[in-house]
Amino acid sequence: MEGLLEGQQTGKRKWMYPLIRKGTYYKWRSIISYFYLIFFFSGPFIRIGGQPLLLLNVIDRKFILLGQVFWPQDIFLFVLATLVFIVCVVLFTIAFGRIFCGWICPQTIFMEMVFRKIEIWIEGDVKQRKKLDAQPWDREKVLKKGAKAFVFLFISFLISNTFLSYIIGSDSLLKIITEPVSTHIVGFISIWVFTIVFYTVYSHIREQVCTLFCPYGRLQGVMIDKHTLVVAYDDVRGEPRGKLDRKHEHDGERGDCVDCGLCVDVCPTGIDIRKGTQLECINCTACIDVCNDVMEKIHKEHNLIGFFSENMIHKKEKPSFTPRMMGYTAVISILIGVLCFFIFSRSEMDLTVMRSGGLLYQEQPGGFISNLYNAEVINKTNKNKEIIIKPEDPDIKLKYIQAPTKMGSGADMKMVFFINVPAAKIHTGQMKVRLQLISDNKVIQTVKASFVGPIND
Ligand code: SF4
Ligand code: SF4
Numbered sequence: 001m002e003g004l005l006e007g008q009q010t011g012k013r014k015w016m017y018p019l020i021r022k023g024t025y026y027k028w029r030s031i032i033s034y035f036y037l038i039f040f041f042s043g044p045f046i047r048i049g050g051q052p053l054l055l056l057n058v059i060d061r062k063f064i065l066l067g068q069v070f071w072p073q074d075i076f077l078f079v080l081a082t083l084v085f086i087v088c089v090v091l092f093t094i095a096f097g098r099i100f101c102g103w104i105c106p107q108t109i110f111m112e113m114v115f116r117k118i119e120i121w122i123e124g125d126v127k128q129r130k131k132l133d134a135q136p137w138d139r140e141k142v143l144k145k146g147a148k149a150f151v152f153l154f155i156s157f158l159i160s161n162t163f164l165s166y167i168i169g170s171d172s173l174l175k176i177i178t179e180p181v182s183t184h185i186v187g188f189i190s191i192w193v194f195t196i197v198f199y200t201v202y203s204h205i206r207e208q209v210c211t212l213f214c215p216y217g218r219l220q221g222v223m224i225d226k227h228t229l230v231v232a233y234d235d236v237r238g239e240p241r242g243k244l245d246r247k248h249e250h251d252g253e254r255g256d257c258v259d260c261g262l263c264v265d266v267c268p269t270g271i272d273i274r275k276g277t278q279l280e281c282i283n284c285t286a287c288i289d290v291c292n293d294v295m296e297k298i299h300k301e302h303n304l305i306g307f308f309s310e311n312m313i314h315k316k317e318k319p320s321f322t323p324r325m326m327g328y329t330a331v332i333s334i335l336i337g338v339l340c341f342f343i344f345s346r347s348e349m350d351l352t353v354m355r356s357g358g359l360l361y362q363e364q365p366g367g368f369i370s371n372l373y374n375a376e377v378i379n380k381t382n383k384n385k386e387i388i389i390k391p392e393d394p395d396i397k398l399k400y401i402q403a404p405t406k407m408g409s410g411a412d413m414k415m416v417f418f419i420n421v422p423a424a425k426i427h428t429g430q431m432k433v434r435l436q437l438i439s440d441n442k443v444i445q446t447v448k449a450s451f452v453g454p455i456n457d
Contacts, residue, residue, distance in 0.1 A: 016270050018270075019126050019262070020116070026285075029112075036109055048067025049383075050067075050409055069382075069409075076342070077346070087332050101210060102284035111207070160194035163194055211280045229309050230283060231307060237304060240254060242258070277310075287305050291305040348444065352447070353435060369423050378412040381409060382409045386407070388439075396425075402415050419435075419451060433451045
């Protein structure tokens with residue numbers, strides 16, 4: 001906060017040089033981040049039943065989750081799933097504050113667990129980095145800064161490619177990479193635009209994404225309350241703080257905080273958690289680790305900084321499952337129930353039939369009246385399918401202009417056909433014809449198509 005305030009006061013940003021101290025939480029964050037990174041980079045290449053694990057193709061409005069294909073017709077499922085996700089995040093925030101930011105958010109994982117480590121590897125520890133930034137552009141600075149920029153750009157390029165393959169699919173990405181640029185100009189430009197964006201974020205914008213731009217961080221203030229477990233400083237135990245000295249060591253006048261300032265030094269957003277919960281805190285737990293280290297050295301209990309609610313510190317209450325949390329849990333349970341119902345009752349294929357506009361009916365030999373139709377079938381399964389479309393009424397005939405062929409998994413297919421209805425069946429000039437979509441000798445779906453003909457009295 002001091003850094004931020006200083007920045008706000010001077011109008012100049014204070015560059016962060018957070019100290020890295022490897023405590024228990026840091027080790028757990030590292031383990032989670034390794035899993036996360038493996039999953040992120042391998043995700044586009046994992047196939048389930050021939051389909052990607054995850055595809056968010058907003059361009060073609062095709063979404064795949066765990067190998068299940070979702071088409072525009074299923075968009076409400078996606079809206080519902082998004083709603084479930086948002087309510088889960090709200091509940092999680094009410095219960096545990098902004099812990100998502102420090103432990104799961106890709107911005108923090110890439111910044112602290114990838115780019116920061118590379119920076120330290122190339123430029124050295126905090127002291128060395130500060131010295132390097134302050135010195136003139138000599139050979140050492142050019143070499144180190146150049147090497148860092150190159151590695152950052154390379155990793156940003158990898159992230160950009162992976163990110164894009166979650167949108168267009170790894171096969172399409174491979175085509176962009178292997179085929180001439182002129183045939184994939186939009187894809188090529190997209191890769192480089194994303195690369196520059198990621199590079200700028202991780203090399204320059206950094207923690208400002210969390211402290212200035214992220215809307216979730218701003219909203220946190222309205223979600224957390226006195227029961228929320230957040231990274232907090234136990235001021236009852238810690239104050240009055242003061243440097244460790246022999247005079248005060250045993251007199252009981254001082255709190256446990258020895259005012260070493262290390263909790264500020266390790267903070268990636270530059271705040272002093274001892275000033276209370278702040279919007280800029282991403283709950284990364286770096287200050288807990290370093291303070292526990294200090295407490296060990298001065299033979300005091302851990303968790304002067306820890307996961308506490310305000311009521312735990314000031315009213316000595318135990319963590320509780322509040323009515324507010326119960327309410328959100330109930331909403332989530334209902335939403336998940338509804339989502340599961342729709343997912344499991346979802347048909348494996350989807351047929352839409354439309355009568356060709358602007359065309360009247362035609363009289364056919366044998367006393368039949370015909371209408372022309374355009375139809376589309378979507379195969380939502382992971383298998384190849386052969387289909388036929390058949391009128392439910394055996395007296396009604398269907399004649400293909402564009403017949404169905406074998407459908408690949410996740411494919412959609414268009415058909416054109418005439419429906420011939422015996423004139424004697426048409427009484428009011430309009431009727432509905434029921435059509436069955438049949439695959440593997442099973443009626444998958446029945447739809448109604450409007451049919452027009454002469455008015456027979
Ligand atoms: S690290 Fe702990 S002891 Fe040191 S200043 Fe921060 S709260 Fe006080
Ligand atoms: S105050 Fe602590 S938990 Fe919050 S961002 Fe800073 S180091 Fe991380």
